Every structure is written in C-alpha cells, then in structure tokens.
Amino acid sequence: MKRENFLVWILDIEGNRELRIANRNKVIMLRVENISKTYEDGTQALKGVTFSVAPGEFVAVLGKSGSGKSTLLRCINRLVEPTEGSIFLGDDEITGASPSTLRLLRREIGLVFQQYNLVNRLTVWTNVMTGGLGVLPSWMGLAGYFPRTSIDRAKVHLERVGLAGKANSRADKLSGGQQQRVGIARALVQEPRLILADEPVSSLDPVSAKTIMDLLREINQKNGVSIICNLHLPDLAREYAQRLLVLRSGKIVFDGVPKQMDSSRLEALYESPLQ
Ligand SMILES: Nc1ncnc2c1ncn2[C@@H]1O[C@H](COP(=O)(O)OP(=O)(O)OP(=O)(O)O)[C@@H](O)[C@H]1O
Numbered sequence: 001m002k003r004e005n006f007l008v009w010i011l012d013i014e015g016n017r018e019l020r021i022a023n024r025n026k027v028i029m030l031r032v033e034n035i036s037k038t039y040e041d042g043t044q045a046l047k048g049v050t051f052s053v054a055p056g057e058f059v060a061v062l063g064k065s066g067s068g069k070s071t072l073l074r075c076i077n078r079l080v081e082p083t084e085g086s087i088f089l090g091d092d093e094i095t096g097a098s099p100s101t102l103r104l105l106r107r108e109i110g111l112v113f114q115q116y117n118l119v120n121r122l123t124v125w126t127n128v129m130t131g132g133l134g135v136l137p138s139w140m141g142l143a144g145y146f147p148r149t150s151i152d153r154a155k156v157h158l159e160r161v162g163l164a165g166k167a168n169s170r171a172d173k174l175s176g177g178q179q180q181r182v183g184i185a186r187a188l189v190q191e192p193r194l195i196l197a198d199e200p201v202s203s204l205d206p207v208s209a210k211t212i213m214d215l216l217r218e219i220n221q222k223n224g225v226s227i228i229c230n231l232h233l234p235d236l237a238r239e240y241a242q243r244l245l246v247l248r249s250g251k252i253v254f255d256g257v258p259k260q261m262d263s264s265r266l267e268a269l270y271e272s273p274l275q
C-alpha cells in the first residue's frame with residue numbers, strides 16, 4: 001500500500017474550514033456502506049449504516065446504551081463480522097478481505113478500549129511493544145525480539161503520553177488514566193491512519209478523562225490520524241469532535257457538526273420513535 005501526502009479541507013470544531021495534510025491519496029479514508037449486523041440470537045444491532053470519514057476527521061458516535069456503537073466500531077475492523085454491507089479503508093475493502101489482507105489493513109487501525117485491555121502482569125513497556133506485533137512477524141513477538149526501530153518508536157510514544165518514567169512498572173500498578181495512556185501509546189506504535197476508541201474515558205474521573213481526550217485531540221490534529229470515538233457524554237463529544245454521528249436502534253439518526261446539535265435536539269433524537 002503506497003502512501004502519499006495530500007492536502008484536504010476539513011471542518012474544524014467551530015465548523016470552519018481549514019487545510020490539512022493527510023497521508024495517502026484519498027479524501028475519503030473510511031467508507032461504511034449499508035452495514036447491518038444481526039447477532040446469532042437474532043438481535044439486530046445495526047440496520048443499514050452508511051457514512052464516510054475523511055483523513056484527519058475526529059468523529060464522535062453517540063447513542064443510548066444498546067444503540068449499536070460498539071458493534072459499529074467492531075465491524076470496522078471485523079472483530080465482529082457484519083451480516084451485510086461493505087467497508088473500505090481507502091481503496092481497500094475490509095469486508096471480504098482474506099486473513100492476510102485483513103492483517104495488513106488492521107495495522108492501519110489502532111484500537112483504544114474502555115477497560116484499556118492491557119496485560120496486567122506485564123510491564124508498561126511490554127504492553128506498548130505489543131502494539132507493534134501486528135506490524136512485525138509474529139515470531140519476533142514469540143521470541144521477545146524486537147528490532148531497534150520498534151524499540152525507538154515505543155520510546156517516543158511512551159514519552160508522548162507522559163509515561164517514560166513508568167516503563168518498568170507493572171501495568172496494574174498504574175491509575176486508570178495512566179493505563180489508558182499506555183493503551184494509547186500501544187495504539188500509536190502501529191502508526192495507524194485511523195484510531196477507533198470505544199468509550200475511552202467512561203471508566204475515568206473527569207480530570208483523567210480530559211487528559212485522555214486532549215491526547216486524542218493532539219494525535220488527531222498534529223498527526224492527522226482520523227479518530228472515531230464512541231462516547232456516552234454528549235458534552236464531551238461536542239467539545240472534542242468535529243462531527244457527530246448519533247445512533248438509535250442501529251440506525252444513524254444524525255450526522256453533522258456539533259453546533260447543529262443542542263441538548264434538547266439530542267434528547268429528542270435519543271428518545272423519538274424511529275421512522
Ligand atoms: N455478542 C452479542 N450477541 C448478541 N447480541 C449482542 C452482542 N453484542 C451486542 N449485542 C446486542 O446488540 C445491541 C447493540 O449493542 P452494542 O454493544 O453495540 O451497543 P452500545 O451502543 O455499544 O451500548 P453501550 O452504550 O451499552 O456500550 C444491543 O441490543 C446488545 O445487547
């Protein structure tokens with residue numbers, strides 16, 4: 001997959017246009033087309049979801065519990081197999097990709113989880129290094145051997161999240177906010193084009209939550225990494241995202257900029273019966 005720099009106009013948080021450099025040769029970096037997901041027990045979690053994400057966009061996904069937010073993020077990297085529809089990352093189709101192609105595509109997508117998903121008994125350093133495992137041949141991980149460039153990269157990202165001093169601590173000795181910063185460093189080691197974050201601050205106190213959201217914003221703005229972030233709190237979504245998607249019962253009921261969305265409109269969208 002070749003990379004090219006590309007200038008794109010995007011909407012900033014106020015809805016103003018600004019010029020950004022995006023990597024790769026596509027104005028649309030992710031295309032989700034008519035995705036549906038019916039789980040084996042018959043639950044219809046997604047019903048014909050369609051949207052696109054531009055390089056460098058920060059998109060927040062809102063919706064009540066059970067509206068399909070996690071299912072949507074998981075379908076994007078096929079942790080959950082969509083029942084119908086297509087997903088493209090640039091020109092490459094994720095849906096239907098062979099295991100080897102899917103592995104390549106997943107390298108470009110970093111994941112950040114609500115519960116951090118660190119290996120508790122391992123050090124911060126080892127947890128961060130495992131982010132590179134999708135990029136390196138698997139024997140390197142098994143042998144505990146990592147090339148110099150991967151080590152340097154992990155150092156840079158650990159420093160960036162402010163945890164260079166904790167490299168040798170056990171992951172479970174860190175606070176929740178620190179663990180989530182390790183989770184972000186692990187995602188960054190992959191040097192992804194897109195980060196999918198599923199409720200990254202729901203388990204954190206407001207101060208730690210702000211630190212994490214600020215970090216995601218910085219990664220988005222400085223590195224042009226697109227972010228799709230599921231959030232429970234509309235205020236947080238409005239503050240950080242350039243664009244909001246609202247899901248209700250597996251369908252998108254709003255796709256627009258935050259200033260078009262005040263609390264009463266959002267509440268109405270959450271509650272109103274579907275057409
Ligand atoms: N593995 C599964 N098997 C069956 N049903 C599932 C499965 N995972 C999720 N669901 C159902 O699919 C629907 C959407 O769930 P999902 O977890 O995507 O919602 P969500 O918006 O992320 O909710 P929350 O805000 O609580 O995290 C819900 O009805 C849920 O019960």
Ligand SMILES: [Mg+2]
Pocket residue numbers: 069070071198199
């Ligand atoms: Mg969820």
